[in-house]
Amino acid sequence: MKLLASTDFAVRLLMLLAHRGGEGPLSVEMLSRELGGLSRHHLHKIVQNLASMGLVETLRGAGGGVLLAKKPEDIRIGSLLAALEEDCALVECFREDGACTLMPVCRLKGFLGTARRNFYRELDQRTIADCLPLKK
Structure with a gap:
């Protein structure tokens, strides 16, 4: 599975x-640099999406920036990916307006749906905290 x-x-x-x-x-400028030069416009869209999900807070003005709204150990990777990828169709038959001519007889959609759910379920065993470097 390829992520957006x-x-x-x-x-x-x-x-x-x-x-x-x-x-x-952390300022948007600093975050942009740390994320390999990600454009500020793209970064703003990502931050807005994460803020609407209640995962980050944004503070305006001098000394403002972005910070976590939840503890890293409370952010489950599988649930996060599922929410971020919810509009992404894995294959044509997952689209609302999908044009699959095999739909009445094809069982692939069910197999892929199960695999996707298992993928997220497996990743839900890990959190953002688990992704951080181990402390010495």
């Missing part, structure tokens, strides 16, 4: 915020 680039950046953003949590809010 925006999902990849969202997960890495949460990991970065968790890793640097004690530093206070």
Whole structure:
């Protein structure tokens, strides 16, 4: 299963915020640099999405920036990916307006749906905290 680039950046953003949590809010400029030069426009969209999910808070003004709204150990990876990828059709028959001519007899959709659910269920055993470097 291939994740959307925006999902990849969202997960890495949460990991970065968790890793640097004690530093206070992190600026968009700093986050953009740390995420390999991700454009500010793309980063703003990702931050807005994560904020609407209740995972990050944004603070305006001097000293403002982005910070985690939940503890890293409370953010389950599988649930996060499922929420970020909910509009992404794995194959044509997963689309609402899908044009699959095999639909009445094909069983592939069921197999893929089960695999996707198992993928998320397996990842739900891990949290953002589990993705952080081990402390020495």
